[in-house]
Amino acid sequence: MRRVHFWDHLILILGSLLMLMPILYAFMTSTHDPVSIFRNGMQLSPGGHFFETYHTILTKAGGFTKEVTGVTMFWNSMILGIGFAVGKIVISMMAAYAIVYFRLPFASFFFWIIFSSLLLPLEVRILPSYEIVQSMGMMNSYAGLIIPLIASATGTFYFRQFFKSVPDELVEAARIDGAGPVKFFLDILVPLSRTMIAAIFIIMFVYGWNQYLWPTLITTDESFFTLVRGIKQITQVYAESRLPKVNEAMALSILAMLPPILVVIIFQSWFVKGLVESEK
Amino acid sequence: MAVISLQDVRKVYAGNVEAVKGVSLTIENGEFIVLVGPSGCGKSTLLRMVAGLEEITSGTVQIGGSVVNKVEPADRDIAMVFQNYALYPHMSVYDNMAYGLKNRGMDRDEIANRVRIAANKLEIAEYLDRKPRALSGGQRQRVAMGRAIVREPKAFLFDEPLSNLDAKLRVQMRLEIKKLQKSLGTTSLYVTHDQLEAMTLADRLVVLNGGVVEQIGTPIEVYEKPQSTFVASFIGSPAMNFLPVTNVGTHWRLQQGSGLRVHFDTDVNELTLGVRPEDFTIANGPQSDEALSASLLVSAVELVGAESFVHGTLGETGPEIIVRVHGKAGYVAGETLALTASYEKLHFFDTKTGKCLKVSPSRAIA
Numbered sequence: 077m078r079r080v081h082f083w084d085h086l087i088l089i090l091g092s093l094l095m096l097m098p099i100l101y102a103f104m105t106s107t108h109d110p111v112s113i114f115r116n117g118m119q120l121s122p123g124g125h126f127f128e129t130y131h132t133i134l135t136k137a138g139g140f141t142k143e144v145t146g147v148t149m150f151w152n153s154m155i156l157g158i159g160f161a162v163g164k165i166v167i168s169m170m171a172a173y174a175i176v177y178f179r180l181p182f183a184s185f186f187f188w189i190i191f192s193s194l195l196l197p198l199e200v201r202i203l204p205s206y207e208i209v210q211s212m213g214m215m216n217s218y219a220g221l222i223i224p225l226i227a228s229a230t231g232t233f234y235f236r237q238f239f240k241s242v243p244d245e246l247v248e249a250a251r252i253d254g255a256g257p258v259k260f261f262l263d264i265l266v267p268l269s270r271t272m273i274a275a276i277f278i279i280m281f282v283y284g285w286n287q288y289l290w291p292t293l294i295t296t297d298e299s300f301f302t303l304v305r306g307i308k309q310i311t312q313v314y315a316e317s318r319l320p321k322v323n324e325a326m327a328l329s330i331l332a333m334l335p336p337i338l339v340v341i342i343f344q345s346w347f348v349k350g351l352v353e354s355e356k
Numbered sequence: 357m358a359v360i361s362l363q364d365v366r367k368v369y370a371g372n373v374e375a376v377k378g379v380s381l382t383i384e385n386g387e388f389i390v391l392v393g394p395s396g397c398g399k400s401t402l403l404r405m406v407a408g409l410e411e412i413t414s415g416t417v418q419i420g421g422s423v424v425n426k427v428e429p430a431d432r433d434i435a436m437v438f439q440n441y442a443l444y445p446h447m448s449v450y451d452n453m454a455y456g457l458k459n460r461g462m463d464r465d466e467i468a469n470r471v472r473i474a475a476n477k478l479e480i481a482e483y484l485d486r487k488p489r490a491l492s493g494g495q496r497q498r499v500a501m502g503r504a505i506v507r508e509p510k511a512f513l514f515d516e517p518l519s520n521l522d523a524k525l526r527v528q529m530r531l532e533i534k535k536l537q538k539s540l541g542t543t544s545l546y547v548t549h550d551q552l553e554a555m556t557l558a559d560r561l562v563v564l565n566g567g568v569v570e571q572i573g574t575p576i577e578v579y580e581k582p583q584s585t586f587v588a589s590f591i592g593s594p595a596m597n598f599l600p601v602t603n604v605g606t607h608w609r610l611q612q613g614s615g616l617r618v619h620f621d622t623d624v625n626e627l628t629l630g631v632r633p634e635d636f637t638i639a640n641g642p643q644s645d646e647a648l649s650a651s652l653l654v655s656a657v658e659l660v661g662a663e664s665f666v667h668g669t670l671g672e673t674g675p676e677i678i679v680r681v682h683g684k685a686g687y688v689a690g691e692t693l694a695l696t697a698s699y700e701k702l703h704f705f706d707t708k709t710g711k712c713l714k715v716s717p718s719r720a721i722a
Contacts, residue, residue, distance in 0.1 A: 243442065246442050248442065249444075251409065251430060252434070253456035254431075255459055268445065
């Protein structure tokens, strides 16, 4: 048994290192100054420029117009991530509620239509979507960033499966207790789904946070730049044959990684609960 | 409190499946009616139509004198207790009980008052802050009852409320439901497939089969005077023994070697004779002047403590029958016993329709 334990742990430790090393690399490098990085390459030891670098990326206005700071980008990413997650949860919960609890004609047909849209990634419909956003004048706005992507087949599917597992007697008890459709949804179904909501929130938040292509298309105004796009801006100086600020790019990457990691750590237990067990 | 009356209530599901085929029934004020029958007999459907959870295809349901066919469940002023309790898992016991009252817009203090009274009555006052999952099955059932009581409804509807409990708890809760219903005096409709539950709880029983009422009556009436072979076999455990008898001109014959001294006028040649297991007497000798005398070839004896069930065949090759004997029966397989049964204990049914036949009171000896 001890042998098995040893190997188990060894494999886990190696796996963890494999996953963590790049992050550690990035973090350590971000604490050095650009000149020493340029000379010595990526660093694995802590350097002395931690506060300096992070202060710079959070407050220094960068980009072409020199008016977007790290904090702005951070908030933009936050708005996008939370807007995505909340919007998708609200929309997909209501869609699933309609499909499961109401006698709609062709309900299952509609469900399968929604479900099969899972097969189509964003990239497939990116041109028509762009066209619509553009024609509605939603370019360079948070609404334009969030609303077109707010429908979620994944979310609808998960909520449908969850609602189907809620016993019918609960609906009937609620009907006898005088709860109409809206009351039942808000008083019973939403609180019951909270672990499911947490799980979907994590998935969708990370998804929204990491969006690159869509924000690049929809926003040209730099004040709407997200962190993920900001990183690219910093490394772009290569093209301008200046000394790239690798430390700042790394710091920005760390910053960009932090919220999704925190969200996962904070909601971890709920996340697992939401996916594996359902409390009924 | 209210009278519930059903007139020719029918339920046809999509695909032309007729679940309830015209049931008429009046439940008096404060009466405890039990709907009993095998699964799929339409008893739950009938209850759900009274509750308003199922649409009524035709016929009318009246609660307290007004037709409620199109009235929403919440507005029918009824309370329902479900088999799996159907408590809201995320709400405390208090909130579970208070939810219906809150939705009615009742005053906060009045709600607290009602919940407290109900909780004390059901001995769940100390659990009011707990979530349902922290309660045992019996306690959950009490909460479900509490949720029904606080509404002070015109009627209680119970849908197999004890089926999820273990045997011991079931007996205990059965008594409590009965006591509670008597003390509140609320009209109640109770659905079960358990004939023992039905017998012990009911003021009157409604035996349903295939969406049709087979018999309505007090438990004792139904037990002693079953109107059909279905009722006779469904109520009572072990079930009633059924024996084919044929008309041989001058008298009715059970089978070779057995005597049946009954006379009545009928134009059919074949009947089914029903005798409850406890209505047989094991006689000392072969001679008897009782209405029925027969021999039983013992095949097995089951001792269940206070009583024993003797299994065997009538004669050597006849139909299988069960005889209930008090105490421990010392019979062994292969033994032949003489059985008798008195005239009052015999039930005659039309073999084709299963309906009970009225036997003429005169007892004739063939």
